[in-house]
Amino acid sequence: MRTSDATLNFPNPSRTYDASRHCVCFWGYDNSSREITFLVEDAMLAKLNSDMDSGEPALLAAFDRNRDQILALARDLYKSGPQVRYTIS
Incomplete structure (x- = not known):
């Protein structure tokens, strides 16, 4: 079951680049x-x-x-449950 936009928030605007994984990392909270x-x-x-x-x-x-577009993609990708890491590719 997918969660609604209201159940995943991004109050911290920080993001970092991970050169070993070739990605930008950021965090949200459910x-x-x-x-x-x-x-x-x-x-x-x-x-x-x-x-x-x-x-x-x-x-x-x-x-x-x-x-804004990336956060929307993250909300669409997010599913409640045990998973705590998602890759947007």
Whole structure:
């Protein structure tokens, strides 16, 4: 069963780049205050920004420019249950 938008929140705007996984990581919280980790792969950021550079600053900037769209994708992907990590690719 999918949760509604109201059950997953993103109060912390922080995000980090994980070079070993080639993704930008960010966190949301569900109704139970569980921290849910989301990983946005470099390839997904490239789809959203076809003209971007491949360096860390450019990837973080691409995430920031598309934050609302990425958060909507995270809400669509999220399912309540034991899983606490999701990859957006």
